[in-house]
Amino acid sequence: MKRRAALLGLAAAAYAVAAWMVAPGFYDGFGPPQAYNWTCPPPQAGANSKPSAGHLTVKVLGGESDANSAFTDDGQLVIGFLPGAFVIDGKSSIDVTITPLSTCPKPSGIQFVTNVYQVAASAQLDPQKAANLVLRYSNLEPDPSAVYEASDPNGDWKALPRAVQGQPFTIETRTTTFGYFAAGYPSSSPPPGAVTVSGGQLLPIIVAILIVVVVLAGLPLAVMRRRGRG
Amino acid sequence: MRAGALAALVLLLEWSRAIVAQQPRLAVAALLLGGAALIATALPFSAERLGLGTSKLALRVLGGIALGAVLLLPAAVRPGAVPLIPAGVAAAAVVVSIGEELAFRGALYAVLEDLGGAPLAIVGSTLLWTLAHVLSHPPEFLGAVAAAGLLLALWRWACKDLVGPIVGHVIADLAL
Numbered sequence: 001m002k003r004r005a006a007l008l009g010l011a012a013a014a015y016a017v018a019a020w021m022v023a024p025g026f027y028d029g030f031g032p033p034q035a036y037n038w039t040c041p042p043p044q045a046g047a048n049s050k051p052s053a054g055h056l057t058v059k060v061l062g063g064e065s066d067a068n069s070a071f072t073d074d075g076q077l078v079i080g081f082l083p084g085a086f087v088i089d090g091k092s093s094i095d096v097t098i099t100p101l102s103t104c105p106k107p108s109g110i111q112f113v114t115n116v117y118q119v120a121a122s123a124q125l126d127p128q129k130a131a132n133l134v135l136r137y138s139n140l141e142p143d144p145s146a147v148y149e150a151s152d153p154n155g156d157w158k159a160l161p162r163a164v165q166g167q168p169f170t171i172e173t174r175t176t177t178f179g180y181f182a183a184g185y186p187s188s189s190p191p192p193g194a195v196t197v198s199g200g201q202l203l204p205i206i207v208a209i210l211i212v213v214v215v216l217a218g219l220p221l222a223v224m225r226r227r228g229r230g
Numbered sequence: 231m232r233a234g235a236l237a238a239l240v241l242l243l244e245w246s247r248a249i250v251a252q253q254p255r256l257a258v259a260a261l262l263l264g265g266a267a268l269i270a271t272a273l274p275f276s277a278e279r280l281g282l283g284t285s286k287l288a289l290r291v292l293g294g295i296a297l298g299a300v301l302l303l304p305a306a307v308r309p310g311a312v313p314l315i316p317a318g319v320a321a322a323a324v325v326v327s328i329g330e331e332l333a334f335r336g337a338l339y340a341v342l343e344d345l346g347g348a349p350l351a352i353v354g355s356t357l358l359w360t361l362a363h364v365l366s367h368p369p370e371f372l373g374a375v376a377a378a379g380l381l382l383a384l385w386r387w388a389c390k391d392l393v394g395p396i397v398g399h400v401i402a403d404l405a406l
Contacts, residue, residue: 007384008384008385011377012300012381015300015301015378018373018374018376018377019303019305019377021370022371028323028326028327028402028406141368141370142370206302206405210295210296
């Protein structure tokens with residue numbers, strides 16, 4: 001009996017390690033399918049449409065750029081600008097373009113799970129007023145752990161600090177520069193997935209309830225079993 | 231011969247379901263029919279052979295809840311929101327979860343155990359379970375799928391019980 005319990009414990013530990021290697025872990029894929037327009041669709045994607053580009057003209061009012069958001073037509077990348085986010089240098093408007101890259105770079109040590117997008121603008125961002133960038137991803141790939149940025153898609157990519165989680169299947173960050181963006185995770189190691197339970201999530205609550213149920217119900221059952229033996 | 235035929239049938243059902251479910255309009259129907267077909271593969275077996283006895287039912291259910299907690303734990307401690315499953319899909323997910331357990335840890339486990347004892351039943355059902363998910367999951371997920379299958383198969387062996395894996399699998403599928 002002890003051997004069986006030990007094997008079960010080992011299997012549970014092995015599962016925890018294996019599930020930690022890939023977010024969100026074991027799942028049967030019943031969640032709402034997350035439609036995604038791929039540049040390079042994974043084999044299990046089925047029918048695919050090419051990803052969309054986006055364009056925005058930000059007005060300059062009273063010497064300050066207006067607050068606005070640029071997004072691709074399919075909503076896979078959204079970048080939001082605060083009032084005065086741009087260094088306007090006498091411009092009357094600022095053009096922002098979002099273009100999905102037609103290729104799928106595979107930088108060493110990083111596994112991208114979204115398309116790579118080039119975000120460009122006719123003015124620089126004020127370093128004090130970072131833009132909020134949101135990338136949507138699909139549940140056909142593991143969850144990303146970070147948004148990466150590069151000035152050249154074939155150059156060095158750096159991970160940007162992750163902002164607080166928003167909608168499901170989205171990842172957010174803040175940036176003060178334009179360039180190329182994609183979401184992914186380090187391919188040489190499991191996604192870091194810091195052990196922090198953020199508020200408002202249902203899953204940690206479900207697991208906590210399950211553990212409480214097991215503990216609360218297990219104690220009386222164990223007592224009853226002992227009494228039955230006695 | 232019987233084990234091979236059953237394994238081929240179960241894999242065919244799972245792969246067909248995965249292919250049809252790629253069509254958004256057919257997804258729920260594919261899940262329901264696929265799950266029902268998997269349940270049907272266990273019909274020739276008695277409840278005892280499938281591990282579905284009713285003795286110590288409360289403990290079996292409790293074990294299933296614990297298994298569900300273990301299956302969900304890695305996802306629960308990650309940052310990231312998980313969407314709620316729509317009611318229609320949730321019902322289909324329950325059917326598929328029950329069907330998969332009856333097929334893999336029930337019927338297949340039973341015939342493989344007859345053939346080569348518990349080791350073959352555990353390893354064989356886990357391998358087939360992993361193979362069954364090849365078309366529906368990205369390759370990166372198959373390690374976690376295999377580990378989950380091994381955990382559930384070991385429970386089936388250690389506790390001679392399928393109620394726990396069914397309850398745990400249903401909980402995990404409803405939450406993820």
